[in-house]
Amino acid sequence: MTDTLVVLHTAIAIIGVVVLILAARFEPVIALVIGSVYLGLTAGLGFEGTIGTIAKGFGDIMAEVGLLIGFGVLMGSLLMSMGALQKLVELLLRILGPRRLPYALSAVLSTIFPSIYVDVQLVLAAPLARAAAPRIGRHGIAMMGGALSSGILVGYVFVVPGLGTVSIAGLLGVPLGTMLLYGSVVGLSTAVLTTLVYGLLLKRGFWNEAKDEVAVAAADGESAAAAGGAPDAGEPAGAADRAAGEGQVAPRTPPLSVSLLPILVPLLLIASGAIAEAAGVKSPVVGFFGDPALALFVGLLGAYLLARRTLGGQRTGEAMNEGLNTTGQILLVTGVGGSLGAVIGETALEGVLSGFFSAESGTPTLIAILLAWLVAAVLHLAIGSISVAAIAAAGILAPIMGGLDVPTPVLGLAIGSGALFALQVNSNFFWMFQALLGITTRGALKALTFVTALASVISLVMVAALTLVM
Template sequence: MDLAILIHLAIAIVGIVALIVGGKINPVISLVVGALYLGIAGGLGPTDSVTAVSEGFGNLMFEVGLIIGFGVMIGAILSANGTMKRVVDGLLRMGGPKASSYILGLSSGIIFPAIYFDVALVIMAPIAKAIAVRSRRNVAPIAGALAIGLEVALLMVIPGAAALAMAASLKIDMGTMLMWGIPSGIILIVSSIFVHTLVTDRTWKPEKDELPEAGYLHDELDPHQAELQARFEAGDTVGTDLRAASDSLDSIDIVAASLVDDAADAGNDAKTLDLPIVVAMLPVIVPIALIIVDTACRLLMGSSPGVVQFLGNPVVALLIGLGIGILETIPLVTRDGVEDIITRGAQTSGSILLFTGVAGSLGQVITEVGIGDMLAKLFEANAGIPILLAWLVAAILRIAQGSGSVAAMTGASILAPVVAATGLPPVLILMAAACGAAFGGNVTDNTFWIFKQMLGLTTRGAFQVYTLAQSILAVIGLAYCSLLALLF
C-alpha cells in the first residue's frame, strides 16, 4: 500500500509537469488537478480530496496572503517613485566598475526582494547594459549577476513572494527567515557571481553571444520596444514596471508594449522621489527593523512585550512600510497616481497568491494520504536525504515547466509534512528547495526570453548568462545547504 501511494505521488507530479509543459495548462489548474488525483487515488475519496485542497489553500493564505500582497505593493511603490534606481546608481558610484557585478547582484537580491522578478528585470536590465558599456566590459558578468540576484530575491529573501510562500508552508517565522535568508543570500550571490565570472571569461564570445551592437537594442526592437528603451535610458521609471507582472508575459513584445502604455499614462515629465535616500528606503527599512526587534526580544527574553509583538507582526510591519511609501509618493504622483500604483500591485499579487495557495493544497493532500509518515521513516535513516530530495524535486520542476516560484513552492510543500522528522531546521529545507528551483531555467521560462531581448543576447548568450548563472547558484546552494545539514 505504501508503495502504491508513492507511485501515485510520482504520477501526480509527472502529470502536473505534463499538463503545464505538454498541455500548456495554467500551473494553478495543473496543481489542483494533480492534488485532486493524488487525494482520490490515495484513498481520501472525492469529497475529502476537495476538502483537503480547499483547506490547504485557505491555511496557506491565512499565513501569508496579506504579507505577499503588502510586499508586492511596497515593491510597486519603490519602483514607481524611482527609489530602486537611485539606490542602485548610488551603490555603483561607490563601488566602481570592478565591483559593479557584485553590487548589482547584491542590490537586486538583498535590498529589493519585494520587487517581483519580471518587474525588477525590466527596470534593472538597462542599468546592467549601461554598466557594461561604461566599464568597457562584456555584458556576461553583469547580466549573470542580475540573474543570480533576482533569483535569490524571489526564492530566499523576504518579502520575496516565493520565499514568503515557502516559509508559510514550512511554518517558519519571518524573523528566522530574515536571519537566515539575508546572510545566506549574500554568501550565495557573491560566490555564484565569482564562479560565473570565471566561467564566462573563458567561454563568452561576443560575436556569438551578443546581438549586433550588443547593449544597444534599438536595431532589434520594434517601435514599442525602442520607445521603452529610450524611456529607461532617460530615467523615466514612474509607472513603467507595474503591468509587467500582471500580464501573461507570453512575449517580450507584450511586456514592452504594456510598459510603454503605463509610462505614457504616468506622463513624460515623471520625476523621482526628491528625498534623502535613507528616507526613501524607509518602506523597506522600517518593516525589517520591526520584525528583527520582535525576533530578538523572543530569543533573548523568551517573549516580546505586547506592543513589540503587534508592531513586529509581519502583516502590521509591512502595512506600516506600505503606509510610509504611500505618504512619500503622494507628492510625486498625486493621490490618484498612488491609487493606480496600489491597484496594479494588487492585481500582480493576485496571480502570485493563486500559485502560492495551490502549493498549500498539494501539501495538505500529501499530509492526509499519509505520504508524510512514509517519508519520515526514510529520513530517519539519513538526514541528508531531505536536502537532496527537496533540491531534486524543485530542480526537475524548474527544468520542465519554467517557473522558479512554482518549482520551489511545490518542492517545499512535498516535504512540509515531514520536516519535524528530519531533525533539521525547516529553513534548511526551504533553502534547498529554493536552490533547486534556480537550476536549469531555459526556454520553457518566459523570463528567459525577456532576459535575452532586453540585454541584447543571442539564444546562446542567454543560456550562458541566465541558465548557467542560475544553475551555478543552484549547485553552490546545494553544497551550502548540505554542509549546514552536517552541522545540525
C-alpha cells in the same frame, strides 16, 4: 495504499504538473489543480476530501502570505512610480558596477539580512532585482533572479536567525552561537559561489529570453525607467513626456533617503519583534508592530502618503491599480500552489519517507553527512517546504545521532544543505518568485529550482570539508 504507491503517485503528480505547464502549455493554475485532484483521488482522500483539502490548502496559504504579498506588491508599485528603486539601483551601480551587483546582493541577503520570513524578503527584493536587471546587461533578469534565490534561501537554512537554521539548531541541541559561526561561513561562501557558477552557465546559453521571460508591454515602463530611458530617473517611462504634452511640470520625486523609508521601517519593525521574541521579551506592543503583515502595512501606508504628496492623487491611483492587478494574479497561483502542498501533506508521505532511512553505529563521517543531506533533500522534494523538510529531517536523525561519528553542528549544516535542494512547483514560494520576477515557469525552474539545487550541492561539499577542521 502501500508506501511505494504513495511515493509513486506523489512523483507522478509533481512531474505531471511540470509536464502540463512546459510541454502542453497549460496555465499554472490549471495544471496545479489537476495535479492536486489526481493526487487526492489516488491517495484515497475521496472526492469530498480532495476538494476540501484543496480549498483548505488555498486558505491556509492565503492566511500566511496573502497580506504580505498584497501589501508588498502595492508598496513596490508605489516606490517604482516615485523612482525610489531606480535611484537605489543607480546608487548601487555607481558604487559596485553592474558586474558586482548580483554577487553583492546574494551576499547581503544571505548574511546581513538573513531570512526570518522568506516571503517578506522576496516581496521587498524582487522589485529591486527587476529594476536593476536591464543595467546588468544580457540575461540581467536571469542573473538577478539567481542572486535572489541563492541569497534568500541559503541564508534561510544556514544563517541565524533564519527559520530553517534556528529550527535545526533547536532540534539537534546546537548552540545558536556555534550555528552562527559555522553557518555564516558556509552560507556566505555558498551564496557567492552559486551566483558565480550560475553566471558562467548563463554565458554559455543556459537562458533563453524568448522562453524564459514574460514579455512586458512598453506601457509598463518599468524596464525603460530602470534603464534610464525616461527623462527623469524617478519617472515611469513616458510620464515626463505626457506631462510635457499636457503643459504640466513633472513632479519632483523625494530624495532616496526618504523614498526608502517605507522599506527600511518595516525591516526594523520585523527585526525588533524577532529580537524581542528571541530574548524572551513578552510585550503586546512589540508583538503587534513586529508582526510582518502589520510592518508591511506601515510601509505601504508610508509609501502611499509619500506618493500622494509627490505624485498627486491621479498618478498614485494609477500605481495602486497596477499593483492590484498584479496582486490578483500572484495570489491565485500562489494559493493553488499551496493546495498541492496541502494534498501532499494529507498523504502522510513524511512518515513513509522516514521509514526508508536508518543508520547504524559506526557509520563513517562522510556517509553520515550524505545520509543527513539525502533525508532532507528527499523530504523537501516531496513536501515542498524547506523549513518543514529541515525540521522533519532533524527529527528523524536526532534519535540516531549517538551512532553517527560526526559533530552535531556539521550534521545540522548537512540537513540545511539537503533541505535547500531543488525548490520547485509544490512550493508556494516558487509561484511567488515566478510572478514577482516576471519570468515563465521554465525560467523559474532555471533561476530558482536549478539554483537551489546547485547551492545545495556546493554547500554539501563545503560541509564535508568542514569536518577536516572540526
